[in-house]
Amino acid sequence: MAGKKLLLINPRAKRRLGFVIDKDSRYPPLGLAIIAALTPDDWEVVLKDENFEDFEYEDADIVGITSFTSTITRAYEIALEYKKMMSP
Numbered sequence: 001m002a003g004k005k006l007l008l009i010n011p012r013a014k015r016r017l018g019f020v021i022d023k024d025s026r027y028p029p030l031g032l033a034i035i036a037a038l039t040p041d042d043w044e045v046v047l048k049d050e051n052f053e054d055f056e057y058e059d060a061d062i063v064g065i066t067s068f069t070s071t072i073t074r075a076y077e078i079a080l081e082y083k084k085m086m087s088p
Contacts, residue, residue, distance in 0.1 A: 005044045007060035008032040011067060011074035012050035031066050050074070057081055 010032060036045045048055055055078060063082055067075035 003042045003044055004061040005046065005059070006036075006039055006062050006064065007046050007048065007058065008036060008064045009055065009066070009075075009078055010047075010049040010051065011055070011065065011071045011078055013068075013070040014074060029066050029068070032064065035064060057085060 010029060032047055036047060039045050046058070046060070065075045065078055
């Protein structure tokens with residue numbers, strides 16, 4: 001049996017891309033990296049950060065999405081896409 005896949009997503013804010021607007025927001029959130037590090041070795045872990053690459057749906061056994069207030073709308077959009085694709 002193949003290992004399971006964990007997909008961790010950091011959505012982008014619609015008004016700006018990257019972490020360059022102010023010096024306090026230049027660093028990505030570490031929550032997803034911590035989850036990735038704590039995930040058992042038999043899981044494939046994929047980190048997607050929309051600040052650096054466009055998100056495209058991909059199958060996964062578990063999807064984790066982090067968010068700031070400024071990115072919550074995009075996080076909901078991604079979650080809805082997964083809900084639609086995974087519903088019977």
